[in-house]
Amino acid sequence: MSAKKVKVRFAPSPTGDLHVGNIRTALFDWAYARHTGGTFLFRIEDTDTTRVTDEYINAAIDTLKWLGLQWDEGPEVGGPNGPYLQSQRLDIYAQWAQKFLDQKDAYYCYCSPDELEAVREEQRKANVAPGYNGHCRELTADQIAAFKAQGREGVVRMRMPEGSTTFVDEIRGEVTFDHKFVPDFVLVRADGSPLYTLAVAVDDILMGVTHVLRGEDLLSSTPRQIRVYQAMGVALEDYPVFAHLPFVMGQDNAKLSKRNGEVSIAWYREQGYLPEAICNYLALLGWSPGDDRENISMKELTELFTVEKVHSSPARFDMKKLEAINGDKIRALSVEDFAQWTIPFLKKAAIIEGTDAEIALVKQALPLIQERIVKLDEAPQLLKLLFVKEFAIDSEVVSKVNDEGAKSILKRAQSELEELSTWNHESIEAALRASLIEEMGLKPRIAFTALRIATTGSTISPPLFESMELLGKQACLARISLALSL
């Protein structure tokens, strides 16, 4: 391998929201670029105008930023090899296509889609490898004129010579494709627009990409890219290094889809997964540092990541493990960072409006829930007891504080708490234990459950005494009175 500076590209085709598989690829691309001190290039492959939209392009840019996968060249930041949207590079592809035609590496093909499909159908019936049959390979000028007279617009097709293509995949080793199974492929549509096969190869060369780390679904298209390099006159040593990453599969061993798990990163963001957790988890799918380490920061990933440690076998996506890692990352957050992440979720759930007083209370309460949640979107449910205007006990547990036993507990607690001069969780707990547990002889579980329901409205809450402290004496007593009046 040459000593030239590494340049890795992430080049999605935004035909939808970026999904788990895309992100895993982006993460590895980014990590490899950072590990080697190279350049991370971000390119948008929007040659399929029927499927790519501006909305998806913007979402992709936004997602990469949110994840912290900062690119050195690409949309918004620019760079020496722009533009980085293929839709803005059409003239470049047209020039190369023309050059290939001039060199006779490519030719016009006038077969209609229906005719091609008919050929393929015949091949399937005859049990022959389906593919272009070379019908228009050697058309004469007269034949071309005849097609044009019929009003046909030709596509530009690349001529695949006889023989085979062998390349070294950094993950899989040497791979060979016999050209018998790589038919002449289309570079330019009849409407003059380029296809992936043309654009990807031209751009990787023109942009100086040294390493192509991409999904294994593109493995079998590699001989076609190499054919374009040859037609471009690229020297062998200037071909990029290929490494095809294994798939991320869904729970049922099918490709990840809506059916077998949420795939859109936007969904994970809304659920309250931290980017660091997503990246940490995804890093472990198809790669490992080689030892038992699993808690890996972004910085550590850039230090540890090598292509040699990437697997060749596909990995299944496991939401449970992601949740576990997310919980770990949440617990590791400073209160300040945890607050910054959580406040938007509280606002969105209309638990708080965002006043200074609310924020101050939130920050006091957050340590109580930090080890109790796995996703940020669980925070509103646990904290709402501190902020609700119209307090009400959850209907399904109301019956538990309705009976005489519960009322006697609440009455005693009420009188004890009214007497309390110092209002903090230590004093509250001390007073209640002395009266309810020791004097009344109640089991803590019984006594505090009744009180928990009365003051927090639920059987599940942050720690009781700390919650009462934050709620305040007045509110606590008001809620206990309310429960007693039921």
Place this chain on the structure above:
RNA sequence: GGCCCCGUCGUCUAGCGGCCUAGGACUCUGGCUUCUCAAGCCAGCUACGCGGGUUCGAAUCCCGUCGGGGCUACCA
């Protein structure tokens, strides 16, 4: 069908000829702790797809087989 890729606990993985009666993590089960829920701690279950070789010795090398996946577009 053809071509290509892949195959260690349920899942992610460690392992690159002897350290393996196969290690870690998640999940699950049981227990401890406990004001609920968590967190934490302890314990347990469960794997080298199968069949042949090579070798003193194979999860590790070779062959076959079975299984899974991708591609087979004027998608990427």
